[in-house]
Each structure stands twice: as C-alpha cells, then as structure tokens.
Amino acid sequence: MRTLDLFAGAGGAALGLHEAGFEHVACVERDPSAAATLRAAGFPAVEADVRDLDYAALAGTIDVLWASPPCQAWSQANQHAQRKGAADVERNGWPWTLQVVRVVRPRWAIFENVRNARPYVDRYVVPELRKLYSHVSVWLLNAADHGVPQSRTRLFVVAGPRPVAAPPIAPRRTMRDAIAVPWDRPAPCVMTNEWKGRPTDPSWWKKLNNASDALAIATKGARRKLTLGECAALQTFPAGYPFAGAVEDRYRQVGNAVPPTLAAAVARAIRVAEEGAATIRESLPALGAFADRVLARAVALLRAHPPYGIDPEDVDGFVARHGDRLRDLVTTTLNRRAP
C-alpha cells in the first residue's frame, strides 16, 4: 500500500501508517523544522507548500492519501479565524486538498481534523467525496479509545471503494502507564503550547486545559510543565524520536501530531476492508470449481429428466450452446452470496 501524506508535520500519522505496513511515497510539509524531523526519522519528506506541487505524475499510483489540512479556522483557540470560517481561503486547506485528491485519485483518501470541522465537512467535503468514491465515512474518534494514554477527539473522513468499519475499541491506557505520573486516567489533550505558561490559573484544578494541568494535580500542585519526552510519550511517539528545531518548534510538532497509535488503528481498519476484498477475490477460483460441480449436476439432471422445451435427443447440444451462460449464472449467484 503506497501512501502520500499531506501536511505531514513531524510524522505522527506517517509513523502510524508505517506501523500498519504502509509505504510512503512522499510526506509533504512546509515547516522547515517539521520537515527536518521527517527526514531524521527516515521519511521521504518533501519540504514544500502543498499548493505548489504538481501531482499529475502520481495519478493512479497511490493507495492511500492521508491529509491533515490546516484547521486554524475551526480551532477553539482561534476565535477570529473561526468567525471567518470556511471563507478564510488561506487557512482553509480543504478545497486545495480535495483538488489534490481529484488529480491523484488515490484508492483511499483519509482526512484528519479537529472535531469542530464537522459541520463544514458534512456540508462541503462529504458531498465532494461522494462524487469520487462509493463509500464515505465520518468518524469522531477519541484517541483514548484506541490505545493512546490521552483524551484527544479528532474527526476522520474515510473515502474509498469499499465500506470500512471504524477501528475497534482498545483497552485504556493511563498517564501512569505512559509516563509514571500518578494519574490513573488518560491525560487531557497534549497541546502545542504545552511548553509555555504556568499551570497557576486558579481554575486549573477545576478545568483541565492540558496534560500539564493533570500533571500538576497528580503531583499535588508541583508546578512543573511536562517535558517534551513526556508529551511525546502521551502522543505515543517512540522514545528518542528525533524532533528537530527550537524547543517551541518541537513542542508544537508534538502537540500538532496525530498520535501514531491512533493513525495505525485507522490504517488497520483500511487494511481489514482491503483484506476482506482480497478474501473474496481469492475465493473466486474455489467458487468457480464449485460452480462447475453445480453445472455438472444440472447437466446430469437435464439428461435424466429433459424438461419441456428441450429436445431429449439434443440435451448435449443444449448444454454446448448454453453451458457458458449457465456457468456464469451459477458463479454470479454464488458470488452475490459471498461475504
């Protein structure tokens, strides 16, 4: 399965796809420090603006296109952009991402975004995808339900040639499991600005804003922020993942990422859908053999009891003339009944 990853960031989604056995053709990212991380991690980074590339050469060669279009227009933190919403063409990456899909025509297109994008996605994105794909699903997945020690709900749009079931729920992992902090729940969302500010807002213990707040509660108010390594572990990046750039760049890459374990769960759902199709394809020869046996039995019955309309002297001629059609009919019927 060959993948094209747009808006690849530090490679959270890329890692998950890789873990699920997908092979990257290109990971497009314009931020120099994130692109440096991709290169250091061994991904085929293309440091460029998604809008500036010509994708024609990839047409028909990509199995999975994964895109996390910029979502500032919907992020809760960005009230101004939210008012401008979908009309904010510079910040709204969906139209140009859909244009890449139209050119590349990947077998599957997977989009990840913040949950606030749902109304826009339902109204504008799904109808466009339905023009290109026979099956389009929209899922709201909480990473905590898929083996990530963090509550992080994200929107996924999956378009492809077959129906695909959302990934199954996995056992919960807690903050204690991941970073040995005594907090027996998944961490609140790891944010891009985890590194700055202080968890000293008097309301921090009432409303958990980010993973550092949970740390502060768990350690009874010890005022320390989560380290980059701790944030990365809560996002399920492997220890020692080579984040590049200044400290704020690295925290931003971690906070922006799709948790690799969640991306892997989504990628495996695609694999399951594809393998279901492969199972049917593989079973076709067996169905053919079975059809031959059914046909042989039908011919024997025809010979023993020639029905009205068939000359008893010409059963063999009838079978010779119509055998192929009968066989097709049997195979099609069996196929229709295949899982």
Ligand SMILES: C[S@@+](CC[C@H](N)C(=O)[O-])C[C@H]1O[C@@H](n2cnc3c(N)ncnc32)[C@H](O)[C@@H]1O
């Ligand atoms: C939400 S992050 C993606 C996270 C990534 N999928 C991951 O799993 O780590 C969005 C990324 O898109 C990049 N980006 C935004 N606009 C872009 C553009 N026009 N061309 C290329 N990259 C862009 C940003 O630099 C940022 O790294």
